[in-house]
Amino acid sequence: RDQFSTPPQLAALAVLAAQVRPKDRVLEPSAGTGLLAVVAEACGASLTLNELAPTRAALLDGLFARATRRRYDGRHLPDLIVDAGAFDVVV
Template sequence: MLDAHPAPDALARPPVPAAVIDPPASPDRPSPGDALFSAAQALLPMLEAGRPLDAATLRDAMREAFGASDAEGAWVWKDAYEVAEAACVLFLQRYGRGMRRTCGADGPRRMLAMLEAVAALEPSHTRRSEEQVRLQQFSTPLPLAYVALQAAAIRPGDTVLEPSAGTGMLAVMGECALGDRATGALHLNEYAQTRARLLTRLFPEAAVTAFNAEAIADRLRDVRPTVV
């Protein structure tokens, strides 16, 4: 990925400051990314209570956050699925380190079992949007994200770059592994503007960019990751 040849328009694209990623359509309406974050916050107590995020629950959270329904065109179900993933990220930011500490000698096996239990509360992704198809977006299940973390062997002191960060499933695993040294050590890139905005809310202490990942090595010349 880092050595991929950049697309012709990628190098010409100027850097996108986090503050202007996915800006609000109007002063009285939140940006889609901010609305997704609000909906994810509303779903967090459901996960904490061990309750499944079913369609009715997702619909209510999305309607409240966007001020309108999917039938009115305010959001699509792909957005609702991403909110469920973002809620899992919030859950792991709150409890992930504690979960790791309680795993004991059989740590990876027990942690994987706990993550599978959390993932089971998420809805199945039964609908795909045109954007998902166009940008080849595929979610990383929580258990698989943990397996990737184990394979990467991230440790405090590493600098982590996620070139296609999505909703932050891999990133939150890296954040948990980095512990107190996560600040400034996470560099998250996501080309989709709404997802990138969501990442700025989920990971306020991370560096978030919205470049085409094909040219990420040219865009982030000052970043020297130890884990990609």
């Protein structure tokens, strides 16, 4: 399973471009090690993180205890997350 780790500067830029605001509901469909999630959380967003790879998913479990965490194949998220259309931002 390949992974592209988002550089911290690019993560900050992506969340800034997405205009994440406090109380936004943010979905990270392929959360990896959580760099985008860290920045979104710092903006005050509530997070739903999805990561299929067991090792990275376990890392997210430890780092984001308050976030909703899923372990689905990201291609199927619209079918598996009941309120998938209710997110304010997807990063």
